[in-house]
Amino acid sequence: MMFLRKALAFLKKDLLNEMSYKLAFIMQVFGIFLSVTMFYFLSLMFGKSSLPSLAQYGGNYFAFVLIGIAFSNYLDVSLSSMSRKIREGQMMGTLEALLATQTGLTTIIVSSSLYSFLFTSLQVFVYLIIGVFMYQLDLSQANYLGGIIVLLLSILAFSGFGILSASFIMVFKRGNPVAKIFSGLSWLLGGIYYPVEILPQWLETCSLLLPITYSLQGMRLALLKGASLSELLPNILSLLAFTLIMLPISLFVFRYAVGRAKRDGSLTQY
Amino acid sequence: MESIIETHNLTKYYPRLKTYRQIILSPFKKSQNLALSNVNLKVEKGSILGLLGPNGAGKTTLLKILSTLVHPTSGQAVVNGFDVVGQGNQVRRSIGIVTTEERSFFWRLTGRQNLQFFAALNNLFGLERDQSINTVLHQSGLEKESDRMFKDYSTGMKQRLAIARGLLCDPDIILLDEPTRSLDPYSSRHMRTFIKEKIVNHKKRTVILATHNLQEAEELCTHVAIIKDGMIITQGAMEKVKNIISSQWYRIKLSAGALTMDINKFPGVFEQRVAHDPSLLEIKTEDISGILRNILEEGAVVEECTLIRPSLEDIFTKVIEENGSVSAGQLL
Numbered sequence: 270m271m272f273l274r275k276a277l278a279f280l281k282k283d284l285l286n287e288m289s290y291k292l293a294f295i296m297q298v299f300g301i302f303l304s305v306t307m308f309y310f311l312s313l314m315f316g317k318s319s320l321p322s323l324a325q326y327g328g329n330y331f332a333f334v335l336i337g338i339a340f341s342n343y344l345d346v347s348l349s350s351m352s353r354k355i356r357e358g359q360m361m362g363t364l365e366a367l368l369a370t371q372t373g374l375t376t377i378i379v380s381s382s383l384y385s386f387l388f389t390s391l392q393v394f395v396y397l398i399i400g401v402f403m404y405q406l407d408l409s410q411a412n413y414l415g416g417i418i419v420l421l422l423s424i425l426a427f428s429g430f431g432i433l434s435a436s437f438i439m440v441f442k443r444g445n446p447v448a449k450i451f452s453g454l455s456w457l458l459g460g461i462y463y464p465v466e467i468l469p470q471w472l473e474t475c476s477l478l479l480p481i482t483y484s485l486q487g488m489r490l491a492l493l494k495g496a497s498l499s500e501l502l503p504n505i506l507s508l509l510a511f512t513l514i515m516l517p518i519s520l521f522v523f524r525y526a527v528g529r530a531k532r533d534g535s536l537t538q539y
Numbered sequence: 540m541e542s543i544i545e546t547h548n549l550t551k552y553y554p555r556l557k558t559y560r561q562i563i564l565s566p567f568k569k570s571q572n573l574a575l576s577n578v579n580l581k582v583e584k585g586s587i588l589g590l591l592g593p594n595g596a597g598k599t600t601l602l603k604i605l606s607t608l609v610h611p612t613s614g615q616a617v618v619n620g621f622d623v624v625g626q627g628n629q630v631r632r633s634i635g636i637v638t639t640e641e642r643s644f645f646w647r648l649t650g651r652q653n654l655q656f657f658a659a660l661n662n663l664f665g666l667e668r669d670q671s672i673n674t675v676l677h678q679s680g681l682e683k684e685s686d687r688m689f690k691d692y693s694t695g696m697k698q699r700l701a702i703a704r705g706l707l708c709d710p711d712i713i714l715l716d717e718p719t720r721s722l723d724p725y726s727s728r729h730m731r732t733f734i735k736e737k738i739v740n741h742k743k744r745t746v747i748l749a750t751h752n753l754q755e756a757e758e759l760c761t762h763v764a765i766i767k768d769g770m771i772i773t774q775g776a777m778e779k780v781k782n783i784i785s786s787q788w789y790r791i792k793l794s795a796g797a798l799t800m801d802i803n804k805f806p807g808v809f810e811q812r813v814a815h816d817p818s819l820l821e822i823k824t825e826d827i828s829g830i831l832r833n834i835l836e837e838g839a840v841v842e843e844c845t846l847i848r849p850s851l852e853d854i855f856t857k858v859i860e861e862n863g864s865v866s867a868g869q870l871l
Contacts (some may be wrong), residue, residue, distance in 0.1 A: 271662065278659030282645060282652070289647040289688075362642025369606055370660035371631050371708075531610040534553050534574075534600070537640075 275372055276380040283384035301392050305399045308334050322466040326489045332406050336489050337461040339396040342389045343420070344455055344481055347427030348448045350385035351378055351435040359442065359539040368536060374527055375520060378432060386424065410495030416488055419501060422508035423484035429515025436519070436526035442539050455481040483507040543712060543745050544582035544605065549614035551575040551600055551769070574600040576769040577614065582747060582762070587739055589756030589777075590749040591855055592766035598749035601766070602714045605747070606636040619711060635705035636714045641697050646690040650681055650700050653689055654707065661708045675703035678737045695726035699733070706738070713738060715748045719755060727755070735759055757851040765858050772858045781854055788847040789827050791820045794840035805833045821847065 288294055309331060326333050355378075358364030367377055400406030434447040458465065458472060459481030465473050476482045487504030490496035498505075530536050552571040561570065575597045582588050590598050603609040604616055607627040616623040619633035644653050651672065658668045676682045679699040684692065692700065698718060705713055718734065719727040738744055739759065750756055756763060757777070764774035773780060793800065795818075802811055807826040814821050824830055827844070834841055 274664050275659055278656050282648065282656045285652060286645060286647050361645075362640050363645065365608055365638075365640070366643035366657070366704075367660065369608055369631060369636050370657060371628065371662050372660040373628070528610065531608065532612070534551075534603070534609045536608060537642075 272376055272380075275376050276383055279380035280383050280387065283381075287384065287388075297388070298395075301395045302399065304338065305335070305396055305404070308338060309404045322464040325494070326464075327407070327493045329407070329493075331404060332400070332493055333464070333489065334462060335396060335400050335406060336492060337485055339393045340420070340423070340485060340488050341456070341459070341461045341481065342392055343386070343424055344427050344459075344484075345452070346382070346385045346389045347424060347431040348434055348452055349431070350382035351428075351431045352438040352445055352448060354378075354381040355435045355438045356442075356539070359438075359537060362537050365536045368527070374524060378435060378523060379428075382428075382431070408492055411492045412495045412497065412501075413491075415491035415496060415498050415501045418498070418505060419484060419487035419491055419508065422505060422512060423480065423488075425516060426480040426484070426508045426511035429512065429519045432516075432519035432523050436523045439523070439526040439530050440533075440535075442535075451479075455479050458482070460485050480508055480511040483511075541584045542581045543584040544580065544616070544618050544747070546578050546580045546601075546604075546616045547614055549575055549578040549580075549601075549604065549616055550612050551597075551604065551609065552612045574769050575604075575611070578766075578769070578771050580764060580771060580774065582745060584745055585743055586762045587746040587748060587760045589760035589763045590747055590766060591751065591753065591756055591763060591851075592749075593751060593859065596766045597769040598766060599716055600769075602636065602716050602747065602749055605630075606634055606714055607631055608636075632708075633710055634712045634714060635708060635710040636716070637701050637705035637718060638716045639698065639701070639718065639720045641694075644689045644697070644700065647688055649686050649688055650692065650696075650703075651676070651685040653700065654685075654704060657704050658707050663707065671707055671709070675706045678706065679703040679733065695722055695730070698722060698726075698730060702733070702738075706742075709742075710744070712745045712747070715746060715750075717750055717752075718748070719750070719752060727752075731755055731758055753852045753855055763851070765855060767859055773854075777851075781848070781851070787825075788821055788823050790814060790843075790845045790847055791822065791831075791834075791841060792818060792843035793820065793834070794842060796839070800834070800837060800839055802830070802834075805830050 311330075311334065323330060323333055355364065358367065358381075368374075397406065397408065401408055430447060430451050434445050434451075437445050437447060454475075455461070458468065458476040459479050460476065461481070465476045465482060465486075468476065483504040487496075487501050487508070490504070491501060551574040553574055555570040555572055557570060561568070578597075578601065580601075590601065592598050600609060604611050604623060605618055607623050607630050610624055618630045621629040621633070623630050645656070648656070654672045654675070655668065658664075658672060663671055673682075676685050679702055681696060681699055681703060684696060689697065689700070702715075702718065705715075715734070719730045722730060734746075734748075735758070738746060746759075748756065748759060760777055762775065763777050763780050765772045765780075802808055802820060802822060807824050807829050808822050809825075810823040812821045813819075822830065831841055831844060
């Protein structure tokens with residue numbers, strides 16, 4: 270209960286702060302429409318040619334890439350929002366003020382990224398709405414419950430890497446190898462723009478080490494093919510395994526990083 | 540008196556940023572700056588301790604350690620019975636820290652919205668939160684300005700909001716880090732009155748006031764600790780600290796016929812100066828009774844003799860210049 274009230278306080282603060290930058294706020298919303306339109310024209314180019322590897326997702330490239338792009342936003346937010354908030358806190362000087370309060374580290378790090386997740390959800394929702402009503406994206410068979418379960422587990426699995434990445438920023442201020450490597454590999458091998466099946470065998474095997482592979486595959490199967498929970502089970506279990514391994518490790522590392530910054534006296538250095 | 544804050548041999552080194560050359564040639568060699576050295580400090584419950592020292596003396600580091608924002612390299616600090624490293628959460632429940640760091644607020648939120656956010660992080664919600672915010676806004680005189688964005692506040696208002704934030708949870712201990720820095724004389728005076736009336740007289744809280752404004756410390760503090768190069772040079776009750784100057788200035792009024800007397804010839808007179816009134820002499824000595832006896836033996840009449848109380852500035856200058864250490868035991 271206490272956590273929820275504190276999380277709401279973070280959400281309100283970030284919403285008020287973001288809305289005060291009116292032009293940036295409007296541009297963010299406008300950007301969503303532009304991206305969808307761009308992918309629609311891409312789909313027109315590929316539309317007539319059929320890729321066998323897309324068949325398992327219904328064969329429509331627009332639907333494939335829209336889901337890929339929409340949900341890869343969660344990857345970006347999970348990876349970057351916490352480290353960005355830490356960096357902002359160092360630069361603005363608010364980090365020290367937050368750590369001087371009676372709120373635990375985990376609550377601070379998790380709550381500080383809530384607004385970004387909420388905004389991303391709005392983005393994804395708009396992507397899907399525009400896709401459905403303007404570009405004939407077919408979600409008639411979608412298994413929304415399955416999609417939500419895959420989404421929540423994806424966020425948790427990605428967040429483990431995000432917290433690790435925030436730990437680097439806490440200590441080194443700049444330079445974030447976790448985000449760079451993990452994000453680069455995910456975009457390359459995770460099946461955002463193209464199905465992983467078109468990769469050479471050894472790269473396809475490598476893609477199995479990334480949570481985004483299971484996340485996007487599960488999300489596409491749930492939304493485009495209406496896959497049941499039992500059909501989604503391999504993806505769900507893989508994401509659960511990533512979560513159970515990565516979250517405790519990353520929280521431990523983050524706690525160590527804050528201790529290190531306190532020993533160095535560098536909480537507000539940048 | 541019961542101590543509410545104690546430090547034992549508190550030492551802090553900050554790591555220095557290594558150059559590329561150092562990273563390559565001596566990757567494992569530590570390069571550090573000493574910020575605090577074996578600081579032993581006791582703060583009595585209900586007292587107002589002035590932590591005095593020049594820039595870079597270690598005042599802010601000490602406050603940050605006490606507020607759990609910086610970990611000591613060695614030694615121990617106990618606040619309200621809790622260790623600052625091992626029991627950080629309990630320590631943070633006992634303290635309110637007020638820094639002059641304007642950047643510690645969210646500039647595009649109003650003063651009230653900032654306080655609402657920090658109140659939530661300090662476990663204040665609903666009616667209790669609103670009442671607490673209204674109280675501290677009233678105390679800090681920001682009621683009418685509470686719905687203006689923080690970025691539109693004057694420096695004095697930002698400072699007062701920082702104090703309001705520190706008072707939100709009504710903590711037992713308040714740490715004030717140079718609360719009047721960068722304020723004009725009028726705002727400084729207003730701030731001192733505010734601290735004295737609202738925090739000290741009204742709330743009876745334990746306060747540590749880090750400052751290099753000696754007038755401020757003299758006006759507000761019951762106790763004082765002087766810190767230089769990370770070491771506590773002297774500490775104790777204000778009046779006792781003032782007594783560490785053994786040679787003091789006295790103002791003497793002699794009878795009209797004795798004004799030409801050469802006082803310097805008497806043993807024990809370290810220095811003589813002429814006061815603004817030519818009928819008065821000011822002398823610095825450790826043995827005023829011996830000198831008065833000598834004057835009387837010469838046949839002069841001493842009409843008046845008063846001790847010129849040393850100001851905190853005199854003490855501060857003396858201990859900083861001498862950099863000698865006076866043990867706390869002598870003074871407390």
